[in-house]
Amino acid sequence: MPAIALVTGASSGLGREFVRRIDHGETGPIDEIWVVARRADRLESLVRTCSKTVRPFCLDLTDPMSFDILESALSETPTARVSLLVNNAGAGTFGDLASTPRDELSDMLALLVRAPVELIYRTLPFMREGSRIINIASVAAFIPQPRLAAYSAAKRFMLDISRSLDVELEGVDIHVTAVCPKFMKTEFLDAPGDARSARKMTKIGFERTEEVVRQALRAARAGRGLCIPSLDMKALYAASRVLPYRAAIAVERAIGVL
Numbered sequence: 001m002p003a004i005a006l007v008t009g010a011s012s013g014l015g016r017e018f019v020r021r022i023d024h025g026e027t028g029p030i031d032e033i034w035v036v037a038r039r040a041d042r043l044e045s046l047v048r049t050c051s052k053t054v055r056p057f058c059l060d061l062t063d064p065m066s067f068d069i070l071e072s073a074l075s076e077t078p079t080a081r082v083s084l085l086v087n088n089a090g091a092g093t094f095g096d097l098a099s100t101p102r103d104e105l106s107d108m109l110a111l112l113v114r115a116p117v118e119l120i121y122r123t124l125p126f127m128r129e130g131s132r133i134i135n136i137a138s139v140a141a142f143i144p145q146p147r148l149a150a151y152s153a154a155k156r157f158m159l160d161i162s163r164s165l166d167v168e169l170e171g172v173d174i175h176v177t178a179v180c181p182k183f184m185k186t187e188f189l190d191a192p193g194d195a196r197s198a199r200k201m202t203k204i205g206f207e208r209t210e211e212v213v214r215q216a217l218r219a220a221r222a223g224r225g226l227c228i229p230s231l232d233m234k235a236l237y238a239a240s241r242v243l244p245y246r247a248a249i250a251v252e253r254a255i256g257v258l
């Protein structure tokens with residue numbers, strides 16, 4: 001019965017770090033790591049550098065066919081068991097919604113909202129007691145964020161669905177962890193869209209992918225529903241739950257992140 005870890009967005013940044021740590025055995029017994037992204041060359045290099053069996057899936061997760069392909073691959077693998085699903089693939093640009101190209105907006109919503117739900121739905125029948133789901137949200141989920149409106153709303157969706165699913169599945173000892181990192185220096189910021197907004201928002205600072213993954217895996221192992229790796233963002237989360245929205249926006253303006 002091969003125990004499979006499935007990681008989306010494995011070709012760079014946070015996803016690649018998840019694969020590295022899973023390969024080093026930080027998630028317990030995993031026989032195969034299934035990695036998903038569009039860039040085949042990057043996935044092939046994971047196959048070469050990992051010691052475990054890595055199965056690359058060069059797929060665009062905005063295309064609904066991708067979910068059928070992954071589900072078929074699981075069905076065709078005798079006694080496949082998904083021990084860990086990491087819904088990590090993501091993209092987003094800064095700027096007003098009205099100035100965002102329509103196709104970009106629609107692809108972003110497909111990637112951030114439809115893809116993780118489809119993947120959870122398709123992999124759940126292959127999960128067993130003790131399986132874990134890690135959903136990468138963002139601190140952008142805490143407060144609805146002008147100039148990142150659809151992205152922050154999509155990450156809020158990720159946060160909320162993770163928390164309710166975690167309760168739905170607790171009876172079968174499957175846990176869902178929403179991870180909320182702040183900015184990280186990955187390719188995510190290579191084409192930021194409105195550079196001025198990006199500069200302002202990134203004033204909140206960066207954290208390291210290594211630390212985010214370390215904490216995410218630890219939270220998932222412990223069956224915790226929420227993982228906010230950095231201390232200042234834990235405080236922001238607490239504040240966001242009591243501060244009226246307009247007051248939060250006024251604070252963001254005052255400190256120059258908006």
Ligand SMILES: NC(=O)c1ccc[n+]([C@@H]2O[C@H](COP(=O)([O-])OP(=O)(O)OC[C@H]3O[C@@H](n4cnc5c(N)ncnc54)[C@H](OP(=O)(O)O)[C@@H]3O)[C@@H](O)[C@H]2O)c1
Nearest residue numbers: 009011012013014037038039061089090183184186187188
């Ligand atoms: N970096 C930050 O500041 C930050 C902060 C908070 C949360 N996050 C979240 O963290 C997650 C990882 O992002 P990252 O920082 O590691 O960025 P990244 O380095 O740009 O990685 C994004 C990954 O998603 C994959 N991807 C993008 N579009 C895809 C598509 N249509 N189909 C399949 N795969 C796709 C990319 O692979 P291909 O291009 O090869 O397809 C890549 O592997 C995302 O969910 C992001 O929203 C990032």
